[in-house]
Amino acid sequence: MTRTPLRPLARILNARQKGENPDSIERENLRLRHEVMRDKSRGSAQLRLVVLALSFFGAFTLIGARMGTIAASEPVEPRTASAGTEIDAGRADIVDRNGRILATNMLTHALYVQTRDLIDPARVAKELAAIFPDLDEKTLLRRFTDGRSFLWVRKVLSPEQMQQVHEIGDPGLLFGPREMRLYPNGTLAAHVLGGSSFGAEGVNSAEVIGTAGLEKFEDARLRDPAQAGTPLVTSLDITVQAAVEDVLASGITMMNAKGGAAILMDVNTGEIVALAAGPTFDPNDRPANPTSGDPSDSPLFNRAVQGVYELGSTFKIFAASQAIELGLVTPETLVDANAPMYYGKFKINEFEGHNYGPMLSVSDIIAKSSNVGTAHIAMMIGGERQQAFLKSLGLFDASPVELVEAKGAKPLRPARWPEIVTITAAYGHGISGSPLNLAAAYASIANGGIKVTPTLLKRTEPMQGPRILSKAVALQAVGMMRRVVTEGTASLGDVPGYAVAGKTGTAEKTRKGGGYIKDKVVNTFASVFPANDPKYVLVVTLDEPSENTGSKPRRTAGWTAVPVAAEIIRRAAPLLGLRPQVEAASLDGLVAVKN
Amino acid sequence: MTEMVYGSMPSRVSEPVIPRWWRTIDKWSLTAVLVLFAIGLLLGLAASVPLAERNGLDPYYYVTRQAFFGGMALAAIFGVSMLSPAMVRRLGVLGFALSFFALMMLPIFGTDFGKGAIRWFSFGFASVQPSEFLKPGFMVVIAWLTASSQDLNGPPGKFISFALTVTVVLFLAFQPDFGQAMLVLFGWGVIYFVSGAPMILIVTVMGLTGVGGFAAYHSSEHFARRIDGFLNSDVDPRSQMGYATSAIQEGGFFGVGVGEGQVKWTLPDAHTDFIIAVAAEEYGLVLVLVIIALYATVVVRSLIRLTRERDPFTRLAGTGLACIFGVQAMINMGVAVRLLPAKGMTLPFVSYGGSSVIAAGITVGMLLAMTRARPQGEMADLFRRGR
Numbered sequence: 006m007t008r009t010p011l012r013p014l015a016r017i018l019n020a021r022q023k024g025e026n027p028d029s030i031e032r033e034n035l036r037l038r039h040e041v042m043r044d045k046s047r048g049s050a051q052l053r054l055v056v057l058a059l060s061f062f063g064a065f066t067l068i069g070a071r072m073g074t075i076a077a078s079e080p081v082e083p084r085t086a087s088a089g090t091e092i093d094a095g096r097a098d099i100v101d102r103n104g105r106i107l108a109t110n111m112l113t114h115a116l117y118v119q120t121r122d123l124i125d126p127a128r129v130a131k132e133l134a135a136i137f138p139d140l141d142e143k144t145l146l147r148r149f150t151d152g153r154s155f156l157w158v159r160k161v162l163s164p165e166q167m168q169q170v171h172e173i174g175d176p177g178l179l180f181g182p183r184e185m186r187l188y189p190n191g192t193l194a195a196h197v198l199g200g201s202s203f204g205a206e207g208v209n210s211a212e213v214i215g216t217a218g219l220e221k222f223e224d225a226r227l228r229d230p231a232q233a234g235t236p237l238v239t240s241l242d243i244t245v246q247a248a249v250e251d252v253l254a255s256g257i258t259m260m261n262a263k264g265g266a267a268i269l270m271d272v273n274t275g276e277i278v279a280l281a282a283g284p285t286f287d288p289n290d291r292p293a294n295p296t297s298g299d300p301s302d303s304p305l306f307n308r309a310v311q312g313v314y315e316l317g318s319t320f321k322i323f324a325a326s327q328a329i330e331l332g333l334v335t336p337e338t339l340v341d342a343n344a345p346m347y348y349g350k351f352k353i354n355e356f357e358g359h360n361y362g363p364m365l366s367v368s369d370i371i372a373k374s375s376n377v378g379t380a381h382i383a384m385m386i387g388g389e390r391q392q393a394f395l396k397s398l399g400l401f402d403a404s405p406v407e408l409v410e411a412k413g414a415k416p417l418r419p420a421r422w423p424e425i426v427t428i429t430a431a432y433g434h435g436i437s438g439s440p441l442n443l444a445a446a447y448a449s450i451a452n453g454g455i456k457v458t459p460t461l462l463k464r465t466e467p468m469q470g471p472r473i474l475s476k477a478v479a480l481q482a483v484g485m486m487r488r489v490v491t492e493g494t495a496s497l498g499d500v501p502g503y504a505v506a507g508k509t510g511t512a513e514k515t516r517k518g519g520g521y522i523k524d525k526v527v528n529t530f531a532s533v534f535p536a537n538d539p540k541y542v543l544v545v546t547l548d549e550p551s552e553n554t555g556s557k558p559r560r561t562a563g564w565t566a567v568p569v570a571a572e573i574i575r576r577a578a579p580l581l582g583l584r585p586q587v588e589a590a591s592l593d594g595l596v597a598v599k600n
Numbered sequence: 601m602t603e604m605v606y607g608s609m610p611s612r613v614s615e616p617v618i619p620r621w622w623r624t625i626d627k628w629s630l631t632a633v634l635v636l637f638a639i640g641l642l643l644g645l646a647a648s649v650p651l652a653e654r655n656g657l658d659p660y661y662y663v664t665r666q667a668f669f670g671g672m673a674l675a676a677i678f679g680v681s682m683l684s685p686a687m688v689r690r691l692g693v694l695g696f697a698l699s700f701f702a703l704m705m706l707p708i709f710g711t712d713f714g715k716g717a718i719r720w721f722s723f724g725f726a727s728v729q730p731s732e733f734l735k736p737g738f739m740v741v742i743a744w745l746t747a748s749s750q751d752l753n754g755p756p757g758k759f760i761s762f763a764l765t766v767t768v769v770l771f772l773a774f775q776p777d778f779g780q781a782m783l784v785l786f787g788w789g790v791i792y793f794v795s796g797a798p799m800i801l802i803v804t805v806m807g808l809t810g811v812g813g814f815a816a817y818h819s820s821e822h823f824a825r826r827i828d829g830f831l832n833s834d835v836d837p838r839s840q841m842g843y844a845t846s847a848i849q850e851g852g853f854f855g856v857g858v859g860e861g862q863v864k865w866t867l868p869d870a871h872t873d874f875i876i877a878v879a880a881e882e883y884g885l886v887l888v889l890v891i892i893a894l895y896a897t898v899v900v901r902s903l904i905r906l907t908r909e910r911d912p913f914t915r916l917a918g919t920g921l922a923c924i925f926g927v928q929a930m931i932n933m934g935v936a937v938r939l940l941p942a943k944g945m946t947l948p949f950v951s952y953g954g955s956s957v958i959a960a961g962i963t964v965g966m967l968l969a970m971t972r973a974r975p976q977g978e979m980a981d982l983f984r985r986g987r
Contacts (some may be wrong), residue, residue, distance in 0.1 A: 039752050046750060046796050051907040053794050057919070058903035062925050065896040069889055071937040075848045076885040091770060458900065498916065 009034055015510030022337035031108050032283065035050045035360070040101060053126065060387045096186065096213045097226070100278075101243045102463050104236075108198055108220070108288075109408070111187045112179040114167055116159040120149050123177030125452070133158065136169045160203060160211075161185050171494060181208045184221075184281035188288045198284045198289035216291070217305070236464040240276035243268070245269060249279040253545070255478045256285045260550035264301070266309035267573060268444040271453040272439070272533070273467040275459050277443065278541070282308045300399045301548075306426060310404065311414045314527040316376045316546075317510030317562075318494075319447075320433035324382045325367050326345070326450060326482035330474050330581040333385045336368040336481055342378035351425055353380055356511075356561070370492030373483045374509065377433045383431030390423045391430065397456065397473045398446035400438050407461045414439050433510055442527065447531045451539035454479040487536040495530060498567040500574045502585025506539075507532030508591040512550070522534045525549050528562035530570045541582065545570040624972040629901050631913050632894040633677065633949065637670055639879075639891060640950040640957070647864045647871040647878040662871065662952055669954040671747075673961030680965025681972070685914045688969050692740030695843035695962075699737055702730035703771050716776050726976050730810060731780045732959035733922055738768060739787050743917035746795045750912050753819055758795070760790065779931070779945045782983065783924055789914050791924040818848050818967050843867050844874050847881040847890075855884030871952040873944050876936045889951065898964070905971040918970030921963050 011034045017027045024326075084272035099108040105378060111146055126149040134142035137159065140454040148156055161183055162170070185199040199218020203513060204213045212228070215221035218597055223237060249267050251450040256266045269279040285293055287305040301312065328334045343362035346353040353376055361375045370378035383391060395401060403415040416438040418424050429435040448457040452467075455473030472483070489499045494509045510529040513521035531541045531545045551558040559565070615623075639662035641663065660665075661964055680688065702721065711727075712716040720727045742761045749757030772781035793802070810958040821860040845890035847863035850856055861881040862872040870878050880888050909915040932947040946953055948960035 035752060042752070043750070043910070044914065047910060047915075049796050050794050050912075053796075054903050054907045054915075054919065057923065058900045061899045061903070061923075061930075062896060064930055065892050065926075068933050068937060068939065069892045071847065071939055072880065072888050072892070072933075073885060075845060075887075076852055076880065076939055078849055132712065315939075451812070591613075 006367065008036070008231040011035060011038075019247040019507050023303045026586045051522050060232055074208060076130050084279065095230055096184065096201075096228055097233050098236035099219065099227075100236045100238055101241045101246075102238065103242065104238070105243045106189055107194060107239065107241070107243070108186060108188050108201075110184045113161045113163075113183050113575070115157065115183045115206075115211070116162055116167075116170055117179055117181060118149065118156045118158055119154060119177050119179060119532045119566075121154050121177070123149060124175055126150055126177075129173060129175045129178065132173045133170070134178050136166055140227055147199045157206075160206075166578055169541070179208075181210075182212055183242050184213060186213050190243065190247075191289065192241065192285045192287050193250065194241055194280070195288050196309065197241060199409070200288040200290050203290075214260060218300060218307075218408050218410065222407045229558065235327075239461050240271075240274075240278060241280070241461070242278050242580070245577050245580050247280065248282040248580060249284070250283075250571045252569060252576060253281045256545075256572070257547065257550075259567045260552055260569065261567070264306070264308050264312075264549035265550075265569075266307075266312060266440045266546045266547040266548075267570075268309050268440055268542075268543075269573070269577060270444045270448050270457075270459060270542045270544075272448040272539050272542050273456065273465040275457040275468050276445075276447060276464050277441075277459055277461050278463070279577070280309050280441075282306070282310075282312075307408070307410050308546065309440050310406065311410045312546070312548065313414050313417055314439075314529075314546065314548075315434055315437050315441050315512035315515065316443050316529050317433040317512035317527070319374075319443060319508045319510035319529050319531045320431060320436070321371055321374065321379045322450065322482055322486060322508050323369055323395065323398065323446070324379050324386065324391070324431040325477055325485060326380045326474060327391070328386055329481055330478045331386065331390070335550075336485055337363040339366055340370060340378050341381050342379045344375075346377040346380060347378070348425055351428075353377055353428065368485045368488055371508065372488045373472055374489075374494050379431045380428040383427050384424065385428075388424060388427040391427055392422055394473070395430070395436075397471070398449055399456070400436070404439060404445065404459060406441060406459045407464050410551055411439075416442055432511060437515075440544045440546045443531055444542050445528065447533060447544065448542045449473060449535040450479050450482050452479075474475050483533055483539055485535055486533060490532075493562045494561070495532075495567045497557045497563060498530065498532060500534070502587060503534045503574055503578050503583065504536040504586065505532050505534045505571065505574055506536035507567075509567060511560065511562045524560070526550075528559045528560070528566040528595070530562050530566035532570050532574070533577065534574055535583065535586065537586075543570055543573060543577075543579075545573065607814055614941070615625060617682060621972075624974065625681060625968055628970045629898045629971065630677075630681075630968060634674075636721060636891070636894050636949040637674070637957075639887070639894075640875075640952075641667060641670065643875055643879050643882075643950060644883055645870065646859060646861060650864050651767060651871055659858055663896065664951055665954065666957070669957050672956045673949070675967040676961035677968065680962055681968035683969050685917070685970060688917070688966050689740055689744055689913065692737045692966065693744065694737075696734065696737030696983045699730045699734040700768065700771075701827045703734055703768075706775065708877075719775050719777055728955060729828055729953075729955040730773075730849060732955040733962070734768070734778070735784065735787070735959065736921060736963040738784060740917050740966065742788055742791050743920055746791055747911075747913035748820035752837065758792065760792075760819060783802050783928060783931075783945075786927055787920045787924045791920045793915055794919045795912070803833075825840070840867060840869070840874070840980065841938060844877040845938065847877040848885075848937070851881040852883045853885045855880075855882050858882055865937055869944070873932065873951070874936060874945055875951050875974055876933050877888060879950075880936075891947075895929040898967075900920070902967055902971050903912075905973075908976055909970075909974075910976050914970050918967060920966040921970065925960070925963055925967065 016030050020027045020030060060145055095111055097107060101482045127146055128143050129144035130149060134140050167180065186199060195510050197219055198222045199252050200216045201213050201220045202216050206216040207525065209584045215224040215227065220227065225231060227237060234250040249269055253265055253267045264283050266282045268277060268576060270277050271321050284304045292305060294305065300306055329336065334340065341363065342365040344355045354374055356374065362377065365375055365378045366375065367382065378547055400416060401418060407556065413492055418436045426435055445459045447459050449597050454472050455468050455475045456470035456473050457468050458470060486508055489495045489508055490505050495507055498505050498507060509529055512527050514525040514527060516522055527546060528550050529544065529546055531544045547569065551560050552564040580598050644663045644666045649659045652659050652661045669701050672867050703732050706718050711720050711722045712718045719731060742765065745757035745761040748754045765785060768784055769781045772784060843863055843866050861878055863881050864878050866878065876888060881889065889892060902918060906915050906918045909918065927950055928945055930947045931940055946956045949957060
């Protein structure tokens with residue numbers, strides 16, 4: 006478009022000659038230009054107005070159509086019950102290996118208030134506060150009258166409380182049926198079961214969801230409506246579990262420990278027959294998760310699974326059995342055990358500065374728990390093969406057991422593996438694992454060398470895992486462990502009739518920033534019984550124990566964990582159906598009464 | 601002869617006011633508005649009786665009052681629609697100044713009637729809600745500013761109008777009255793759109809809104825759940841929305857019969873925000889569709905008539921007034937059918953409320969003044985086309 010100048014010179018000059026005002030030419034041009042502009046904007050405005058009109062028409066049509074569809078649909082009676090999807094409340098029971106109940110459901114009621122139906126809110130608030138001492142009358146009354154129409158008062162009621170609320174007799178007080186999770190055995194197997202709480206809540210039902218332990222790990226299975234009628238069968242045995250918990254609790258008290266854990270596992274199937282941790286809690290009244298401080302100080306902390314400790318000398322048997330398997334030594338081979346041993350700038354000592362050397366047989370190294378001897382064996386094996394063997398025992402990975410807590414408790418090991426780590430790892434230092442990791446590894450040796458995957462669910466068949474040791478070597482390893490009890494560090498662990506074998510372990514706790522704390526130890530006794538035909542592995546771990554009957558506190562596993570383990574075996578073995586093996590010699594003087 | 605020599609007797613050059621008004625007014629829109637008003641009275645007979653009973657008043661107390669205010673509203677419609685656009689502009693600007701001042705005074709002298717938002721001046725016998733009166737005047741001011749910016753060497757009207765809008769919106773949000781704030785913002789947006797907002801800006805804003813909504817829907821589970829819940833969840837039958845929905849369902853196509861409705865007894869806002877539910881229950885879908893059609897007639901006809909308008913101010917003011925009128929009705933009914941989230945907004949002319957009905961009268965009066973038929977220089981266009 007050619008733009009007309011506002012003051013074309015020719016016309017201006019012309020006008021000046023005629024004596025006209027040239028400004029009028031400019032004004033005229035301005036007016037024309039303005040008109041063009043207006044026409045243009047009017048054109049676009051026309052289009053946009055039509056767009057607007059169409060969108061309004063569309064919107065009104067939409068509202069009309071929507072009105073039509075609603076009007077055409079069937080009216081729904083305003084129901085007093087909750088609308089929407091029904092909450093599925095069925096949750097399968099959990100039972101022990103013999104079908105005895107560990108967790109079940111109980112029908113109870115929740116209390117809620119429809120404030121609009123309340124006749125006398127003040128009286129209701131007063132009487133409710135009298136029934137439930139933890140409710141405050143003023144708070145209740147304020148909530149009844151602040152305009153809300155609906156209010157939950159209690160999630161579960163006892164039958165007595167329900168009757169008392171009935172007797173208030175106000176139509177605004179209503180009960181909603183609830184399936185409540187009940188653990189009839191109280192604290193028994195608390196750390197295995199974990200706990201549960203209400204998820205989505207409606208007036209008619211509320212879903213129960215697992216919050217910890219087995220309840221959470223198997224939540225989907227337990228809530229599956231198709232399997233609601235089939236209880237979840239665990240590998241636990243209630244009677245054994247009770248015995249183990251009982252002994253462990255008194256052991257923790259007697260040994261002045263902060264806590265402890267005990268795991269009893271079937272070596273052939275990997276089933277955990279009992280798993281206890283102390284201190285414990287009641288899953289019916291599960292304490293709140295700790296928000297501050299060390300989580301291991303809470304009773305919710307499952308030391309058996311979550312406690313990742315340096316397990317000390319219990320690892321020595323792994324080095325010894327691997328060396329035998331590789332043909333490097335036999336149990337009778339003499340190995341340099343001259344203490345102290347120097348490796349670079351590191352000095353490797355025996356317990357309390359002993360020297361068992363200069364030479365010890367492999368079997369004696371285990372029995373006396375010689376660090377130096379084990380170090381020399383480990384150097385024979387070498388780091389690569391050692392790592393592969395420890396990994397095959399499951400000591401590098403979080404335990405696959407059916408507890409949610411297990412996933413978070415991954416064993417700790419150094420990122421790099423120089424020879425000094427090979428040496429320290431051989432006697433269980435610089436590498437940490439949970440007692441459950443250790444129990445599975447011992448079970449793998451005790452059952453004749455088949456790798457064991459631990460489980461809390463009942464298994465009917467023995468493990469079909471890969472072989473990690475030949476049967477003969479596994480037997481020799483158990484034999485060496487038997488010597489630990491008969492003539493070594495675990496002499497307090499002998500239980501007449503149940504040839505106990507095992508290995509002690511004492512490790513100082515590590516400081517957060519690095520280094521060890523002198524007076525705080527973790528004592529572990531990993532045992533296998535009966536030694537001649539191993540059936541069970543028992544791992545007992547005590548956290549910061551101290552045996553104070555002597556002149557000075559004793560903090561070695563032989564004095565703390567071993568007696569506790571022995572007592573557990575004494576009580577649990579008969580419950581497990583093991584017959585005590587009475588020596589034939591005692592029959593010598595007797596004559597069978599037979600005719 | 602005398603006349604031929606001395607010219608005619610002084611006589612009126614223009615037509616008399618009322619015949620010219622009748623000839624040029626948009627009779628369809630006027631009729632639609634009058635019918636809406638009549639429907640409002642009819643529904644008031646049904647919906648406000650429970651309220652009067654609750655407040656211990658004469659059953660037809662609110663109907664009488666509504667008829668009285670309605671009379672004032674009708675007077676406003678006729679009076680204002682007879683004015684010329686220039687006169688509407690003058691009075692509109694004055695009215696805006698006055699009501700904006702009143703709005704600013706609300707925090708000091710206003711009352712909230714125990715509803716949590718300070719929106720009213722109470723005079724004992726009646727109360728006034730300044731934000732209702734603000735809207736028509738505001739639209740006129742915005743249209744004036746925007747139109748003046750289209751003059752050569754005109755003031756920066758678009759910028760000033762935007763600043764003014766933000767101020768008013770802030771004052772309304774402060775009450776808080778987000779519904780009216782959104783309405784005012786929408787009115788400004790429509791005027792800006794018709795006055796020639798750059799297409800790039802519109803596309804960008806729409807695109808950003810779309811992308812933002814999409815991103816929010818996919819990144820925030822909470823947001824997605826809110827949207828899904830709003831779009832397709834079953835409504836809780838004991839909420840206001842639930843009662844409104846079931847009232848529409850009860851009514852069906854032809855209603856349960858005059859005076860037989862139940863929803864008015866349960867819904868506290870049956871006479872204002874949910875009057876459409878009362879209409880649907882007692883008179884059925886038929887009446888609801890009639891009401892919707894009447895609003896659509898007013899809005900769509902006015903907008904179409906405005907496409908012929910040459911004067912930018914008239915065009916823009918008419919657009920703004922028609923749109924806020926239509927959108928207010930749309931939001932009210934959209935809430936009742938759950939197309940929109942709950943927002944307290946009255947249905948113009950139909951809902952009970954003195955300020956609301958008089959302000960609606962002024963709005964429609966101004967709108968009718970803008971859409972009157974005027975010579976638009978079509979002949980000049982024809983001649984120009986030949987050039």
